[in-house]
Structures are given as structure tokens and as C-alpha cells.
Amino acid sequence: MDQQQTSSESNKVDGSTGELLVPSVADATVTRGKSPEEIHPLARTLEEWVEVFRGMGEKPFRAKQVYRWLHQDRVFDPDQMTNLSKALREKLKKAGVAAPGQVANVHESADGTRKILIDFVHGAKIECVMIPMSPDIGVDDYDEEEEDSPKKRVTLCISTQFGCAMGCVFCASGQSGLFRGLGAAEVVFQVLVARDYLRPGEELKNLVFMGMGEPLHHYEETERSLRLIARPEGIGMSPRRVTVSTVGLVPGIRRLGRDFDGKVGLAVSLHATNDAVRSEIMPMNKRYPIAELMKVLHEYPLPPRKRLTIEYTLIKGKNDSLEDADALARLLRSLRVKVNLIPMNPIEKSNLEAPEPKQVLAFRERLAAAGISCFVRMRKGDDVSAACGQLALQSIDPQRLTRRSPRS
Ligand code: SF4
Structure with missing residues (x-):
């Protein structure tokens, strides 16, 4: 465990100067610097989904379908995404689509x-x-x-x-x-x-x-x-x-x-x-x-x-x-x-x-x-x-x- 996460005192603003002593965020869930494939599926923009599907050899319109399943229906299990082909559902499972x-x-x-x-x-x-x-x-x-x-x-x-x-x-x-x-x-x-x-x-x-x-x-x-x-x-x-x-x-x-x-x-x-x-x-x-x-x-x-x-x-x-x-x-x-x-x-x-x-x-x-x-x-x-x-x-x-x- 690193020091940054164990000591809450060191993770506060410096009371004498107002300076932050730590980088703003350092953890596994941030999206900065990650490729669309690495970003959590729920944090991907529609455009990033299009890019991910392009990489999988899938049609861009699939992006909206998946985005709707996640953001409108709160469905994270690809097996329940009924308007997707079985092959695509398998790919999504492999890619790790899951609730955070x-x-x-x-x-x-x-x-x-x-x-x-x-x-x-x-x-x-x-x-x-x-x-x-x-x-x-x-x-x-x-x-x-x-x-x-x-x-x-x-x-x-x-x-x-x-x-x-x-x-x-x-x-x-x-x-x-x-x-x-x-x-x-x-x-x-x-x-x-x-x-x-x-x-x-x-x-x-x-x-x-x-x-x-x-x-x-x-x-x-x-x-x-x-x-x-x-x-x-x-x-x-x-x-x-x-x-x-x-x-x-x-x-x-x-x-x-x-x-x-x-x-x-x-x-x-x-x-x-x-x-x-x-x-x-x-x-x-x-x-x-x-x-x-x-x-x-x-x-x-x-x-x-x-x-x-x-x-x-x-x-x-x-x-x-x-x-x-x-x-x-x-x-x-x-x-x-x-x-x-x-x-x-x-x-x-x-x-x-x-x-x-x-x-x-x-x-x-x-x-x-x-x-x-x-x-x-x-x-x-x-x-x-x-x-x-x-x-x-x-x-x-x-x-x-x-x-x-x-x-x-
Ligand atoms: S910024 Fe908001 S959450 Fe943070 S210490 Fe101040 S009041 Fe609390």
C-alpha cells in the first residue's frame, strides 16, 4: 500500500499555504491518458465506443445500442443486450463490460x-x-x-x-x-x-x-x-x-x-x-x-x-x-x-x-x-x-x- 493512500493527513491541503500536497487524483479508475479500450465501458463517450467497435470490426451504429443499454437501461450483462448478435455479446464479455x-x-x-x-x-x-x-x-x-x-x-x-x-x-x-x-x-x-x-x-x-x-x-x-x-x-x-x-x-x-x-x-x-x-x-x-x-x-x-x-x-x-x-x-x-x-x-x-x-x-x-x-x-x-x-x-x-x- 503506498503512502498516499494510507495517510489521510498527507492528503489534505496544507493548512499554512493552501497548497495541495498530492496530485489531484492518482488511482486506477481515472480515464486520463487511457485509450478508448482501456477506459471503463460506462465512462466511454459515444465516439470512443465507435472507435472500440471499429477495432473489433463492428459497425459504428452498434455504439448507440450499447450506450443505451448501459446508460438508459443500466444493463451491464452483455447476455441481456438482446439486440446484439451473439458473437458481439461474447466480444463484450471478453472486453470486460461490467458495472463499476x-x-x-x-x-x-x-x-x-x-x-x-x-x-x-x-x-x-x-x-x-x-x-x-x-x-x-x-x-x-x-x-x-x-x-x-x-x-x-x-x-x-x-x-x-x-x-x-x-x-x-x-x-x-x-x-x-x-x-x-x-x-x-x-x-x-x-x-x-x-x-x-x-x-x-x-x-x-x-x-x-x-x-x-x-x-x-x-x-x-x-x-x-x-x-x-x-x-x-x-x-x-x-x-x-x-x-x-x-x-x-x-x-x-x-x-x-x-x-x-x-x-x-x-x-x-x-x-x-x-x-x-x-x-x-x-x-x-x-x-x-x-x-x-x-x-x-x-x-x-x-x-x-x-x-x-x-x-x-x-x-x-x-x-x-x-x-x-x-x-x-x-x-x-x-x-x-x-x-x-x-x-x-x-x-x-x-x-x-x-x-x-x-x-x-x-x-x-x-x-x-x-x-x-x-x-x-x-x-x-x-x-x-x-x-x-x-x-x-x-x-x-x-x-x-x-x-x-x-x-x-
Ligand atoms: S470541499 Fe466540500 S467535501 Fe471537501 S472538505 Fe470542503 S465542504 Fe467538505
Whole structure:
């Protein structure tokens, strides 16, 4: 087992400089630098499938058929791909078409929140959370271009890394350090699995990259996942239904805006209005301080009627005063934003607390009075530990974490 995977401390942002001490991702599931044949079948683009089939002497139209089996029907067993010839099914079996993981557990909260634990073949148990949205919870405005739909909307929160290197002090995932990033196949798989747990009358409306990990820390896998998820031959979820949440990695924000023309929603964890406090609770601020972050947010190519989301965790005595609210309003005045206020979720080994409800309300009112659109994010799924920052690491098998395979 190598040092990088055994020591979570060394896999965190350097608290004194904000520098990352490890490469963004180093594991068997990434796609970077691999040929189409080596990339996991679920992470292959349609174009890469065409190339793979060309190499097998098969017709290009087979690519769409297989892509649909994997991404629409979640069928990984070539024997069940009934519109393919027997010979091709055998070739796919030999090539190692298989699911990247399986569901290990599902917990359902009294409020309908479902937390799905997925056990990935190459080590890592990852949680994703399905959150039924209702008009009374005040955060349900990812859907700014409202459509008439009788269906009950569900938002899915997915993870992009196993652990997280960013070290935010209010977050359970951040305390463990980064073990590994997830490959695009593992990210897409979470969406496929969650669709199986929709109830009659529900639809998966929004997707948020807000679970464990920093999605822009291994940008290539996040970008690939977004493109795979958008593909009409597959899940077909438009980028405008997707929100990527970041701690504020400036180069990643710039790339995301450029690569998707600003169509992908962006949520930024701000959590403080001055560098001293922000660096204390979010070490990455030392590398990308607030002024630099604000500059890149001003440049983000937001489509008309879209807003950035600013996440602000309220921590008692740290960032929850009315002066903080005033400073936040000043900082955001010239941006098109909505602010999600999140009362701190208690985590183990931390003495940080949520403010009293009346302080949360006063903060919100102060911001609203300054003309800033803001919502208090009600906690959903508390009884299954599905709230923000509570997607803690599950037990891991180190042997599996270090396993390597060309088909991973
Ligand atoms: S809040 Fe997000 S970026 Fe910060 S440590 Fe937790 S998972 Fe990582």
C-alpha cells in the first residue's frame, strides 16, 4: 500500500499555504491518458465506443445500442443486450463490460430522503442522496425555468471523491483527507442507481455535485461525467439541471465556465467574507483568496436568468453576526446570486456549533433587506446522516483501494 493512500493527513491541503500536497487524483479508475479500450465501458463517450467497435470490426451504429443499454437501461450483462448478435455479446464479455460497483445499502429518512451506499469494485464506499423537493423548504429554486410537470421532483446529490483534500473544518468528509477520486464511470453510476429508487410519480429533476469531494479537484473526470450525463442516448440530463459545487478552485471554475458556456450551474462555498476567517475554516482560501474568487465569479459566463449559488454555512460566533451579513451583501452586490444559508451541521471531534434559530433568521433578514436573494437550507435526512458535510467516509478495505486493473 503506498503512502498516499494510507495517510489521510498527507492528503489534505496544507493548512499554512493552501497548497495541495498530492496530485489531484492518482488511482486506477481515472480515464486520463487511457485509450478508448482501456477506459471503463460506462465512462466511454459515444465516439470512443465507435472507435472500440471499429477495432473489433463492428459497425459504428452498434455504439448507440450499447450506450443505451448501459446508460438508459443500466444493463451491464452483455447476455441481456438482446439486440446484439451473439458473437458481439461474447466480444463484450471478453472486453470486460461490467458495472463499476453495486448498492450496499439504502437508508430512508422519515422525510423521504434516501441515502444510497454504493460499494465500488476498486475500493471506496460512496454515498449519494436523493432529496425530494417540496415548495416549503426554501431552497428549491435550482429550477428557475419552471415547467408544468405533475411529477414530484427529486434532487440527487452525488459524490466525486472518496474523502476530500480540501480540509474544511466544518465538514466530516474534509476531516478524513482524500483517499482517491472517483472515475467518471463511478460518478455516472450513482445517477443510474438512483433512478432505480424513484417512486411512482417522482422524477429526477436536478443533479448536484455536492456530496463527498471537490468536483473541480479532478476536473477531467467531472467534465467527462457531465458530458456523459447530458447525452440524449443516455441519461439525457441537460447541463442546466446540473449544479457543480466548489470550494472555490479558481482555474476549475474558469474551465467549467468555458467548456460548458456557463450552462452548468455553479455553487460556490464561500462561508466567510474576509480572508482571515475563510482561511481559518477553509485552508484552500490561502491559495485562492476571496478577491481572486470574486474576480472569476464575475467572469463566469452565466446565461440570462441564471444565478450563481453562494453557499454560506453559519457557524456560531465565527461568521454569523449582522456585520458579517452586511459584509456578505457588499461582497455579492454586483453579482447575480442566490445565497443558501446552512446552519452548521454538528460533526464529531469539532466544537463548532450552529447559531440559534433566531440568529439565522436575523442574518437572513439582514441579507434580504440588502436586496440579496437568500434561503435557509432546511436540513433534510438528518436521521440518516445525509445532511451537508455528513457524508462521512465509510469503512474501507485497504487491499481493495490499492488494486489496479487495466479495465478499471
Ligand atoms: S465542504 Fe466540500 S470541499 Fe470542503 S472538505 Fe467538505 S467535501 Fe471537501
